[in-house]
Amino acid sequence: MVKETILQIENLKKYFKARSGLFGSESKIMIKALDGVSFSVEKGNTLGVVGETGSGKSTLGRTIIRLYDPTDGKIIYKGRDYSKVHEGDLKSFRKSVQMIFQDPYASLDPRLTVQEIIAEPMEIHNLYTPTERREKAKYFLKVVGLNEEHAGRYPHEFSGGQRQRIGLARALAVEPEFIIADEPVSALDVSIQAQIINTFEDLQEEFNLSYLFISHDLAMVKHISDRIMVMYLGRVMEVASSKDIYKHPLHPYTQALISAVPIPDPTVEKSREKIILEGDISSNINIPSGCRFRIRCKYTMDICKKVEPQLEEIETGHSVACHLYKK
Amino acid sequence: MKEDELFTPVTSEELEIKEYIRPGVGYWADAWRRLKKNKLAVVGLVMIILILALAIFGPIFSPYEYDQTELTNVYGKITLKHPFGTDELGRDVLTRVLYGARISLAVGFVASFINLIIGVFYGGISGFAGGRLDEIMMRIVDVIYGVPILLIVILLMVVLQPGLKNVFIALGIGYWVGMARIVRGQVLSLKEQEFTLAARALGASRWRTLVRHLIPNSIGPIVVTATLLIPNAIFFESFLSFIGLGVSAPMASWGVLASDGSRAFQSHPNLLFFPAIFISVTMLSFNFLGDGLRDALDPRLRK
Amino acid sequence: MEPVIDVKNLRTEFKTYAGVVKAVRGIDFKIYPGEALGIVGESGCGKSVTGLSIMRLITWPPGKIVDGEIILDGKDILKLPESEMRKIRGGEISMIFQDPMTSLNPTLTIGFQLIEMLKLHRDYTDEQAKNRAIELLDLVRIKSPKEVFNQYPHQLSGGMRQRVMIAMAISCEPKIIIADEPTTSVDVTIQAQILNILNDLRSRLNSSVILITHNLAVVAGLCNRIVVMYAGLIVEEGLDKDIFDNPRHPYTWGLLKAVPRVDEEERERLSTIKGLPPDLIAPPKGCPFAQRCSYAMKICFEKLPPYFDIDREHRVLCWLLDKRAPKADRSK
Numbered sequence: 001m002v003k004e005t006i007l008q009i010e011n012l013k014k015y016f017k018a019r020s021g022l023f024g025s026e027s028k029i030m031i032k033a034l035d036g037v038s039f040s041v042e043k044g045n046t047l048g049v050v051g052e053t054g055s056g057k058s059t060l061g062r063t064i065i066r067l068y069d070p071t072d073g074k075i076i077y078k079g080r081d082y083s084k085v086h087e088g089d090l091k092s093f094r095k096s097v098q099m100i101f102q103d104p105y106a107s108l109d110p111r112l113t114v115q116e117i118i119a120e121p122m123e124i125h126n127l128y129t130p131t132e133r134r135e136k137a138k139y140f141l142k143v144v145g146l147n148e149e150h151a152g153r154y155p156h157e158f159s160g161g162q163r164q165r166i167g168l169a170r171a172l173a174v175e176p177e178f179i180i181a182d183e184p185v186s187a188l189d190v191s192i193q194a195q196i197i198n199t200f201e202d203l204q205e206e207f208n209l210s211y212l213f214i215s216h217d218l219a220m221v222k223h224i225s226d227r228i229m230v231m232y233l234g235r236v237m238e239v240a241s242s243k244d245i246y247k248h249p250l251h252p253y254t255q256a257l258i259s260a261v262p263i264p265d266p267t268v269e270k271s272r273e274k275i276i277l278e279g280d281i282s283s284n285i286n287i288p289s290g291c292r293f294r295i296r297c298k299y300t301m302d303i304c305k306k307v308e309p310q311l312e313e314i315e316t317g318h319s320v321a322c323h324l325y326k327k
Numbered sequence: 328m329k330e331d332e333l334f335t336p337v338t339s340e341e342l343e344i345k346e347y348i349r350p351g352v353g354y355w356a357d358a359w360r361r362l363k364k365n366k367l368a369v370v371g372l373v374m375i376i377l378i379l380a381l382a383i384f385g386p387i388f389s390p391y392e393y394d395q396t397e398l399t400n401v402y403g404k405i406t407l408k409h410p411f412g413t414d415e416l417g418r419d420v421l422t423r424v425l426y427g428a429r430i431s432l433a434v435g436f437v438a439s440f441i442n443l444i445i446g447v448f449y450g451g452i453s454g455f456a457g458g459r460l461d462e463i464m465m466r467i468v469d470v471i472y473g474v475p476i477l478l479i480v481i482l483l484m485v486v487l488q489p490g491l492k493n494v495f496i497a498l499g500i501g502y503w504v505g506m507a508r509i510v511r512g513q514v515l516s517l518k519e520q521e522f523t524l525a526a527r528a529l530g531a532s533r534w535r536t537l538v539r540h541l542i543p544n545s546i547g548p549i550v551v552t553a554t555l556l557i558p559n560a561i562f563f564e565s566f567l568s569f570i571g572l573g574v575s576a577p578m579a580s581w582g583v584l585a586s587d588g589s590r591a592f593q594s595h596p597n598l599l600f601f602p603a604i605f606i607s608v609t610m611l612s613f614n615f616l617g618d619g620l621r622d623a624l625d626p627r628l629r630k
Numbered sequence: 631m632e633p634v635i636d637v638k639n640l641r642t643e644f645k646t647y648a649g650v651v652k653a654v655r656g657i658d659f660k661i662y663p664g665e666a667l668g669i670v671g672e673s674g675c676g677k678s679v680t681g682l683s684i685m686r687l688i689t690w691p692p693g694k695i696v697d698g699e700i701i702l703d704g705k706d707i708l709k710l711p712e713s714e715m716r717k718i719r720g721g722e723i724s725m726i727f728q729d730p731m732t733s734l735n736p737t738l739t740i741g742f743q744l745i746e747m748l749k750l751h752r753d754y755t756d757e758q759a760k761n762r763a764i765e766l767l768d769l770v771r772i773k774s775p776k777e778v779f780n781q782y783p784h785q786l787s788g789g790m791r792q793r794v795m796i797a798m799a800i801s802c803e804p805k806i807i808i809a810d811e812p813t814t815s816v817d818v819t820i821q822a823q824i825l826n827i828l829n830d831l832r833s834r835l836n837s838s839v840i841l842i843t844h845n846l847a848v849v850a851g852l853c854n855r856i857v858v859m860y861a862g863l864i865v866e867e868g869l870d871k872d873i874f875d876n877p878r879h880p881y882t883w884g885l886l887k888a889v890p891r892v893d894e895e896e897r898e899r900l901s902t903i904k905g906l907p908p909d910l911i912a913p914p915k916g917c918p919f920a921q922r923c924s925y926a927m928k929i930c931f932e933k934l935p936p937y938f939d940i941d942r943e944h945r946v947l948c949w950l951l952d953k954r955a956p957k958a959d960r961s962k
Binding site for chain 1: 672673771773787788789790817818819820821822823825826844845846847848850851870871874875884885886887888889890891892893894897899900901902903904906
Binding site for chain 2: 062065067088090091094095098099101102103106107108109110111120121124125167170174
C-alpha cells in the first residue's frame, strides 16, 4: 500500500546571524542551524527526529511551521511550496499544520482560561459561532482526557502533564492534519510521559494525523515513530525505519547514539559494550570541513576531511550520509 | 472492623480517581497578599483612599463654596469654623484645599492615563517589531529622555497659554517615555516565550499577538509604572501652577493655592503649609504604593 | 562491613504560606564503602531533599530537618556545629548538581575555583594546589587541562562544565559523592561519558556514590543498590536485580512499565499510572500510593504498611506482602 507523501522537505537551510564584533555590530559569523536537510513524511505516519544540542532539530520544527523564515530550500506541504509564502498568507497552512511545544509551563498564556486558550485558534480562523466554540473547546478537553468542568480554570492550576494536554487540545481545535511535536514530554515525569504518549498514539489513529516527533530521548522516539531521522550539526546523518535504526545502525554517530542510550535492565546494561564518544559536540559556527562528524569519528578517512558525504539510500528505506558506504 | 477484614480489595467505584487540580492562588490574589505585608505600601494605599474620599465628598459636605469670599474674615486664624484658616479673600482654605484635591488628582490620573496609552502602544510596537523599527523608535525615546522635559513643558505652556486642557497636552508630551521603555522590555522578553510562538503558530496576526497576549502579560509593570506616573503628574501640575503657567484662578489646584500662599508665607504660613502638605503626602503615598506594587507583582518573587 | 553513612528516620519539612510540606517523612538507609546507591523517584518524591539533607544544605527558612540521625564515622552529623559541618562538606561528602552553569561562578576561572576548593580543605601551597587541580581535570578526562585551568565557565560546553564540577567534588577524595540529577540536562552521548567517569572514579577512589535521578535506565547501569521513593517515603529498596527483575511494589511496577526500552522488539503500549502524587501538606494517613494503586485494599487507606523483607537486601513498603493479602497478579 503506497501512502501519499504529505510533507516533503528539500534542502532546507536556516542560518542565523551571530552578533559579535566590537559594538554589537553584525558580523559575518553565521550560525548554521540547518544546513541542507531533505526528507519526506507520509500521511498517517510518524517521523521521529533525534539529535543532540546543535543538531538543528528544534530549528527544523520551527522553520517548517514558518516561525523562522528559511534561508533556503523548500517546504512542500500537500503539493504546495510554503517556504517563500508571505507571512500574511500563511493562514491556511497554519490551520492544517500545528505545533506542540516543549515547556508546559510557558506554552500557555497564563492570562487566559483553558476555554479561551482552546477556543482561540477557532477564533483566529473564523470557525463556528462563539457558542459553538465553547462547546467544541469542552469537546477537545474531553478528547485529550481532561475534565470538561475545568474549562474555566487558569493554566497555573494544572500540572505539567495536564498543561501539555491542554496544548494538545489547542492544536487539535482547528482539526489539523499534521502536528509537529517539539520535545513534547521532555519536561514531564516518567509516568506522565507515558500518559501523553499514549494520548498521542490514540489521537493519531482517531484523526489520521501525521506527526513529526522531535526529541532527544531515543527510546521514546523509537517507541512512537515509524521512521527515524538522525541529525547532527544541521544535517541528516541517517534515515531508516525505527527497527532498522536500532538493529542495523550504519552511521558511526547513530551507532554511538544508540549505544549511549541506557537500558532499564541491569543485567544487560552493566554487561554490554558501550561506544563512548570522546570530546564534545562541535559548534554550529565552526563546522568542520568535509564530514561534520569526522572529529569525533573513529573511522575517519582522508576523504572525510575533504568531501561532505551526501545522503544516499544504501538499503531499501535506509539512507546514510557517510563515506564508509557506497552504493 | 477487625484488621484482617481490611485486606479486601477496593472496588473501582470506591477508588474514584479524580484527576484533581490544585486550586491555585491567582496572580492578583497572590499579589494582594504580598502587598498587604508591606506596611508602607498599605499606609500609602490607605492615604490615597482617604484623600480620594476627601476630594470627592469633602467639598460637598463643606458649608462653604471654594470661591465663597468672606471679606470680613480675611487671613483668618485657624478656628473650628475654619480649620485651615482663610485666605486673602476670606475663602475657607480647607474647602479650597479639598477642591484643589479634585483638580490635582484629576490631572494626575488623566495625564497618567494618557501617558499610559501612548507609552504602552509605543513600547509594545517597538519591542514587538524589533529590528530597525525598534532601533529608530528607541533612538527617539533616547532623545526625548535627554531633553529636560520640564523646560519644554514650560516653554509649551508659555506658547499655549495657561489652562487645564493645555496642561494635559503638555504633560502628554514627554512622560510616556518611561512607560514605553518598560513595556518594550517586557515585550522583548515575552516575545520569545513559547506561548507567544504558539499564538503565531496558530495563525494569529501580529497585532492580535501584541494586544491579546503580550500587553496583558505586561500588566504588572504597566500598573506599577502608571502608579508612579501619577505623583509625577501631580507634581508637575503643581509646579506649573505655582509659577503661574498651569491652571488659573479661580480654579484652585494645590499648585495655585501654594502659589498664592507663598506670597503671604511670612505672616500666614498656613496658606502655604496646608496645600504643600497635601501635595507631599499624596506624592509619597503613590510612591509607597507604587514601590509596594512593584515587589508584589514581580512574578519571580511568587511563592 | 560497616556502612559509611547510616541515615535513620530522616524527616525534612518546608514551611510555605499554604502549610507545612512534609517533603521527607521518615526514611532509613545505609551506604557501604565503594557502592553506588540509586535514589529513584519522580518530581516531588523527596529524593533531592534527601541529598540536600545529608549535606545539611537545607536552609531555614523555609526548610528544616525536623527529625532523624545521619551517622558518619560514628558521629551524628545533624548535631554537629556548622563549622564542623563545613569541613565535612566537600571534604568527606561532596555533591554534584544538575545544572553546572549555575553551580560554577561565572566570573572566576576554573583554576581559581578549583584551587579555592582545594585550599579550603587541605594545606596546599599555591603550587601544589595548581598541580593537583590539573591532575583532577585530567582525571575527569578533560583533554587539555592546562588550557581549561585558565578558562571561564562560559567558554566550556555543558559536558565539560559538568566534568569540572565532578573534578571539584572529588578533589578531596570524599567518602561519598552525591550526584543530584547529574545527567538530566545533558546530551545522551555526554551522559554516557559522565556516567562512565563516575563509575571509574568510584572504583579508583573507593568512594560511594549516591545517584539521585528519575531515570531508571541510568540507575540500571551505574548502581548496585536502588531505593525507590514516593511521596517522601522509601517504598522499595533492594539490589539492582531485585528492583528490575523482581519488583514487588505496585509503584515500581508502574514505573518500569511506563519506560520504553530502546531494545524493545515489538512496540507495546506503554502502561501508565493514573492520577497524581498526593499533597504533602496533608499526606494521607495510609499508604501514599493507595489512591493510584490498582491493587489497593481497604487497609491501604487506613494504615501505613510496615516494611516487609523479601530477601536479604530487598524490602517493600506494601500491604500486599502481608500474608493476609490476596495474591497480586502483576500482569494486570
